[in-house]
Amino acid sequence: MAFVVAGTALGCELASAAVTIRGEVIVHRRSADWLSQQTQEPCILPNPKDPARLVMFYSGVPASNRNLCYIGKAWALKSNPFAWHQHEANPVFGPSKDGWDSGSMRLDAVLYVPEEEAYYIYYSGAKAAGQDRIGLAICPAGADGYSSISPADIQRAGSEPVLAPEAAEPFCENMASQAAVMREWDSTAKRWNWFMYYSYRGKDGTLPGIRLATSEDGKTWKRQFNTKDPRGMGQLFASTLDAYYEWHQVFKIGDTYVLSIEVGTERGKRWRPVIAVSRHPDRGWAQLDVDTALQTKWEGIYRDDTIFHVATPAFYQIEGKWYLYTQACPLPANRNYIDGQWDMWCFTCDREIATLPGHARLFVPGQPTATKPSAQQRTVE
Secondary structure, three states, X not given: OEEEEOOEEEEEEOXXXXXXXXXXXXXXXXXXXXXXXXXXXXXXXXXXXXXXXXXXXXXXXXXXXXXOOEEEEEEEEOOOOOOOEEOOOOOOEOOOOOOOOOOEEEEEEEEEEHHHOEEEEEEEEEOOOOOOEEEEEEEEOOOOOOOOOOOOOOEEOOOOOOEOOOOOOOOOEEEEEEEEEEEEEEOOOOXXXXXXXXXXXXXXXXXXXEEEEEEOOOOOEEEEOXXXXXXXXXXXXXXXXXXXXXXXXXXXXXXXXEEEEEEEHHHHOEEEEEEEEEOOOOOOOEEOOOOOOOHHHOOOOOOHHHHOEEEEEEEEEEOOEEEEEEEEEOOOOOOOHHHOOEEEEEEEEOEEEOOOOOOOOEEEOOOOOOOOOOOOOOOOO
């Protein structure tokens, strides 16, 4: 059994025929100049106008100017979620000419809002290099759910960010970025409740954990400081010390809320997927062990020269099977992840793991388990 990347065998035989992890590069950084340094942040949704297809929003950084970042689109059939077709005219969205997000941006999250027939695109941006504020752009889905995702149709929701850092106590922020966003219908209040899980920098340090903001419309947000955080940082859960918490995804399996987070332990020495779970969207969160989904446990497929660092992890269930979409890179010669050359990968998830008592089980890359999938599953079907 050969280790296959983007349909091409690398020639390294797997140690055991029993290993069934499949991992492939689905968007290669060398496929276009605008993402030639790295491809990242896979936000995948079912095409609301075509039940056979998926839509992916993702971003890329050009090697010629690593301060910039752009957003592109691609599509795939649900029957083959490894084969993605990039839009020939990518990117479809980028920094503004002279606004608050004119210097740089990253893709955070994308939601489809059926009552508006529109995609809500959350992103982080800044006037200079880096990302220090969170913005929103809205795009109509159009007749086919794909063609209207274009520079002409993607419009910023106002001229200001929807969440800027709050310098006042108790927040003490100088940057707010990388929002994972979800919403739930409140049958009692007869409205949607929106939840934003964001990274920050400030008095507590550099990307020290995750905080929460809430909204009733997805446009006006209010911070929520968790007073039960034992360290007094107002974080959603107790984070790992000396680790960076950045891009993340939020979803729900049955009655369990899940955060899939890119975490750089020991100040970015090894980036990996980390999982946190809760029975409530706004409280009760707990992080699993930072090695729970560590890539070195993906027997038969892990290698230092392919996926030493794994970041921007997003889990999706497609036609009954779980997949992990990430960006990944080899260990750079200078050992600095900032100089990594990142491609976007997809991995099959066949290993079922327990999370916390009373919470749903999850599927991650690894040796398949004998346990049958739970009926409580999240799907993009």
